[in-house]
Amino acid sequence: MESLLTDRLATLSHPQRMAVFRLLMRRYPDELPAGEIATALDLKASTASVYLSALTQVALISQRRDGTRLLYAVNLDAAREIVSGLFVDCCRGRADLCPPQVSDLLTSLSARPDKTFNVLFVCTGNSARSIFAETILRDIAGERFTAYSAGTAARSDLNPFAVALLGAKGHDTSGLRAKSITEFQGKGAPRMDFVFTVCDRAANEDCPVWPGQPVSGHWGLPDPVKATGTDAQKRLAFQQTYAALRNRIKAFTSLPFESLDAGSLQRHVDEIGRQPATQE
Structure with a gap:
């Protein structure tokens, strides 16, 4: 689990991969075709494909084929796991340092x-x-x-x-x-x-x-x-x-x-x- 967390953080450390992830977070629960993602972020199709592949490999986003199109959506469970993995230690010892829950x-x-x-x-x-x-x-x-x-x-x-x-x-x-x-x-x-x-x-x-x-x-x-x-x-x-x-x-x-x-x-x-x- 620790290795997966570091892999996900490493993937998101690239500004444009982070931009793709944030775009899909904003559009959740929508599934977006690769072309729309590339257009929204002003990326070449080949560049967007590389970023989407990297995010898919660490399960930060999901991929689904719809005819000739590939549709992408954020993996919300993975996003939650990142937050949980980053803050679990401080929450056990210093609850005052943790980010408040959405319900709060x-x-x-x-x-x-x-x-x-x-x-x-x-x-x-x-x-x-x-x-x-x-x-x-x-x-x-x-x-x-x-x-x-x-x-x-x-x-x-x-x-x-x-x-x-x-x-x-x-x-x-x-x-x-x-x-x-x-x-x-x-x-x-x-x-x-x-x-x-x-x-x-x-x-x-x-x-x-x-x-x-x-x-x-x-x-x-x-x-x-x-x-x-x-x-x-x-x-x-x-x-x-x-x-x-x-x-x-x-x-x-x-x-x-x-x-x-x-x-x-x-x-x-x-x-x-x-x-x-x-x-x-």
């Missing part, structure tokens, strides 16, 4: 049933998907959740098809604007309880750690802004994205928060993210 980082929800939770939806441009999610959550359960949205590379304008659809659905769009994620990372920013990425590109980016260890999830959906064809076909793409997000948010707000511990809540969040994008 996240205050029990059952102890604060009346709390209004802050939820941030993150996308690349903050022009459609994350704006949809912010608006839907605000209008479905605004008494229990304060909804925010932001982009990792915020544009100056909201997408007109997105705004028009929200208006047609009866949502108030007067206060909506595209925002940068930096608004929620500085001093005085609201402390988030949940952070959800709604596009793969944003999920792949290496963002700073959020204060307070909020529950995070990836609810990636195709970008309706990229839809082509007639205006009717474009509107259909926005409608499908809106419907998928509404279904996921309804499932999220229906969770029995008062009876879920952090681990159970995270599993529910992950399951919601695996709902089909075309679900009606």
Whole structure:
């Protein structure tokens, strides 16, 4: 076991292998094709293959063939074993030196049933998907959740098809604007309880750690802004994205928060993210 730990640490000591591992950690429980990993990290395909092979050999990630593609996912048990192996001695002798458990980082929800939770939806441009999610959550359960949205590379304008659809659905769009994620990372920013990425590109980016260890999830959906064809076909793409997000948010707000511990809540969040994008 000691040898495996040192082998895993040696594998992760290479900055780019660590970058691959961290990317798959951010995208857990998703399985990513090698091509997407290479693109996200700006690696040559052959270079990414070498790094993925090294991580697979020490079981830090798993590999699965899907037709002609190889899909990769992080091995969460291995990640836990690394943390356990590094801190087991100090925990036996000096518990005050050990990192707190996730259950300690996240205050029990059952102890604060009346709390209004802050939820941030993150996308690349903050022009459609994350704006949809912010608006839907605000209008479905605004008494229990304060909804925010932001982009990792915020544009100056909201997408007109997105705004028009929200208006047609009866949502108030007067206060909506595209925002940068930096608004929620500085001093005085609201402390988030949940952070959800709604596009793969944003999920792949290496963002700073959020204060307070909020529950995070990836609810990636195709970008309706990229839809082509007639205006009717474009509107259909926005409608499908809106419907998928509404279904996921309804499932999220229906969770029995008062009876879920952090681990159970995270599993529910992950399951919601695996709902089909075309679900009606």
